[in-house]
Amino acid sequence: MQDASGAVVAFEHVTKRYGGPDVAPAVTDLSLVIPAGEICVLVGPSGCGKTTSMKMVNRLIEPTSGRITIGGEDVMSLPAVELRRRIGYVIQQVGLFPHLTVGDNAAVVPRLLRWKAARVSERVDELLELIGLEPGQYRSRYPSELSGGERQRVGVARALAADPPVMLMDEPFGAVDPIRRDRLQNEFLRLQEKVRKTIIFVTHDVDEAIKMGDRIAILQRGGVLAQYDTPAATLANPASEFVERFVGADRGLKRLSLGRVGDLELIEAVPVRAGEDRAEVRRRLARTEELDYALLVDDHDRPLGWIDRADLAGDGPIKADAATPGAPTVERATTLRDALSALLGSSVQLGVVVDDDERVIGLVSVDAIGEALRAPVASADGTEHPVGETVA
Amino acid sequence: MDWAWLGRNLDDLALRTLDHVVMTVLAIGIGSAISFGLALWIRRRRFLHGPILAVSGTLYAIPSLALFALLIPFTGPQSLLAAEIALVSYTILILVRNFLAGFDGVPPDVVEAADGMGYTPAQRLWRVELPIALPVIVAGMRIATVTVIGLVTVTALIGLGGLGYVIIELGYRRFNLTATIAGTIGAILLAVLADRGFVLLQRVLTPWAARRRTA
Numbered sequence: 001m002q003d004a005s006g007a008v009v010a011f012e013h014v015t016k017r018y019g020g021p022d023v024a025p026a027v028t029d030l031s032l033v034i035p036a037g038e039i040c041v042l043v044g045p046s047g048c049g050k051t052t053s054m055k056m057v058n059r060l061i062e063p064t065s066g067r068i069t070i071g072g073e074d075v076m077s078l079p080a081v082e083l084r085r086r087i088g089y090v091i092q093q094v095g096l097f098p099h100l101t102v103g104d105n106a107a108v109v110p111r112l113l114r115w116k117a118a119r120v121s122e123r124v125d126e127l128l129e130l131i132g133l134e135p136g137q138y139r140s141r142y143p144s145e146l147s148g149g150e151r152q153r154v155g156v157a158r159a160l161a162a163d164p165p166v167m168l169m170d171e172p173f174g175a176v177d178p179i180r181r182d183r184l185q186n187e188f189l190r191l192q193e194k195v196r197k198t199i200i201f202v203t204h205d206v207d208e209a210i211k212m213g214d215r216i217a218i219l220q221r222g223g224v225l226a227q228y229d230t231p232a233a234t235l236a237n238p239a240s241e242f243v244e245r246f247v248g249a250d251r252g253l254k255r256l257s258l259g260r261v262g263d264l265e266l267i268e269a270v271p272v273r274a275g276e277d278r279a280e281v282r283r284r285l286a287r288t289e290e291l292d293y294a295l296l297v298d299d300h301d302r303p304l305g306w307i308d309r310a311d312l313a314g315d316g317p318i319k320a321d322a323a324t325p326g327a328p329t330v331e332r333a334t335t336l337r338d339a340l341s342a343l344l345g346s347s348v349q350l351g352v353v354v355d356d357d358e359r360v361i362g363l364v365s366v367d368a369i370g371e372a373l374r375a376p377v378a379s380a381d382g383t384e385h386p387v388g389e390t391v392a
Numbered sequence: 393m394d395w396a397w398l399g400r401n402l403d404d405l406a407l408r409t410l411d412h413v414v415m416t417v418l419a420i421g422i423g424s425a426i427s428f429g430l431a432l433w434i435r436r437r438r439f440l441h442g443p444i445l446a447v448s449g450t451l452y453a454i455p456s457l458a459l460f461a462l463l464i465p466f467t468g469p470q471s472l473l474a475a476e477i478a479l480v481s482y483t484i485l486i487l488v489r490n491f492l493a494g495f496d497g498v499p500p501d502v503v504e505a506a507d508g509m510g511y512t513p514a515q516r517l518w519r520v521e522l523p524i525a526l527p528v529i530v531a532g533m534r535i536a537t538v539t540v541i542g543l544v545t546v547t548a549l550i551g552l553g554g555l556g557y558v559i560i561e562l563g564y565r566r567f568n569l570t571a572t573i574a575g576t577i578g579a580i581l582l583a584v585l586a587d588r589g590f591v592l593l594q595r596v597l598t599p600w601a602a603r604r605r606t607a
Contacts (some may be wrong), residue, residue, distance in 0.1 A: 040587075056507060060504075060507060060508060081510045082509070082510065083510075084507070084509065084510035086510075089505065089508030089509060091501055091504060091505060091508070092485060093499070093501035093503025094501065094505075095499070095501035095502045095503075095504055095506075095508075096502075096505070097502060097505075097506075097520060097524075098499075098502070098524060098600055098601075099520075099524050099598065099601075100600075101600075108509050109509055109510065112509065112510055114510065134498045142599075142600040144600065148416045155505075158509070168508075215525075216478070255509035305521070376454050
């Protein structure tokens with residue numbers, strides 16, 4: 001894989017009108033800068049001009065006024081077809097050419113650019129491997145012989161073929177069922193980590209926007225930019241009532257899926273092994289203020305269950321069966337949403353954070369998760385705002 | 393059956409068959425070229441759709457006999473031009489409709505993808521739309537060809553006719569049943585061969601349409 005990463009894409013006061021000046025524009029004075037190698041999701045209700053805005057980048061639609069630049073170069077400075085050959089394009093219905101094999105579909109843009117046959121063929125194999133379709137098996141199949149998910153991946157391969165710095169994706173996962181969509185999204189995010197393109201991604205689905213976007217641009221009717229920020233900042237500080245309504249009343253919960261347990265400061269556990277003296281454990285537990293429970297662990301520091309203060313009364317060694325089993329375990333990579341869900345379902349509202357070998361590395365509490373949601377969130381511009389404050 | 397007559401006239405029969413094929417190929421070739429042009433024109437200017445189909449429908453409705461009677465005064469007798477004008481007129485209705493149906497059958501997402509990839513309009517037409525429309529177009533050519541093979545026999549009335557000449561001039565007028573039967577069977581064989589030929593052609597040109605996902 002060549003390491004041609006993305007280029008900065010900038011909209012400068014872009015307006016698109018259909019009809020005269022008395023008709024409301026489809027896109028109104030849109031200005032935004034998409035940093036190189038980031039995914040910018042254009043999201044909004046239908047009629048908000050998100051697809052129109054995207055199509056002005058490769059000039060399938062031309063702006064009425066304003067300009068769009070890629071890597072500082074005005075998109076109007078090139079003939080439209082040459083511009084389009086330098087921009088990847090993925091659409092919802094995929095639009096694979098049914099009369100061409102998978103290999104020939106992937107080779108479309110390189111051939112338009114008159115690459116030598118050997119280079120094209122090498123590139124096709126590389127692309128198919130990149131999207132996880134074995135070249136020997138898939139190269140000479142026709143699109144009608146593929147599953148929906150495979151077609152979508154070939155669509156992405158075709159868009160990446162000439163290694164364009166910029167990719168446009170119009171609801172690329174809109175036509176697949178939710179389970180496959182989730183898998184395709186994850187696959188695509190992994191792919192993006194390798195290729196680092198600047199991606200403009202259109203969707204009407206807020207959850208998809210939050211998941212896929214490094215930044216999300218929320219558009220409202222008439223192509224008016226309502227907010228442009230990181231998903232976390234948008235959820236924490238909606239810029240207007242429109243954004244607040246659009247991201248949904250459950251935006252607090254949505255923020256939970258952006259945070260991970262590893263982001264929190266973990267509470268130190270009080271690990272206990274069977275056979276330790278109760279009085280000694282009581283003293284250790286008393287030193288912590290917040291904990292009412294010690295954690296019984298096995299010889300490899302793997303959690304067995306909670307021991308509460310009542311169980312520690314009296315003298316003598318702790319028995320191996322003294323613990324109440326059922327301590328939920330989470331990992332650093334677990335989202336706060338999943339962690340909270342696990343915690344709320346257990347009697348002791350503490351989660352045990354374990355490492356890859358299932359060894360205890362700390363505890364997480366419901367309070368700590370709530371605390372994390374209340375902490376100020378940094379905007380894309382670097383400013384910090386208390387949660388709930390409207391950033392205008 | 394007068395086998396001796398058949399034996400004596402084998403050369404002439406072959407020549408008439410060749411005439412028949414040439415007239416058919418000419419008509420289909422010219423008809424396809426005109427229909428392709430008309431279909432492209434209609435795609436650009438949708439309002440032409442009604443008028444063009446109305447005109448070609450009217451041409452189709454004129455009895456072939458009448459068309460020859462109208463053309464011969466201008467072209468003279470035994471005119472290949474008159475014959476082809478008539479034959480081509482009959483192909484156009486069938487062919488324009490199939491060209492249009494073929495192009496309309498190209499999925500819009502495929503067209504959008506082609507534009508987005510950076511095809512020029514001409515590249516899009518020749519490399520994407522035409523290949524995808526081909527099965528429907530070839531199906532139209534198949535019907536038109538079989539129709540024209542039948543119609544060519546009628547041009548015997550203006551002194552041409554290919555195998556029609558054998559049927560009418562050698563058979564009917566001279567009370568030679570053998571010639572009539574030979575001409576008829578020849579015309580039928582040509583039609584069947586053309587029909588099968590187009591089915592084969594379609595399969596060769598569109599391997600992608602035959603294969604379907606098995607998974």
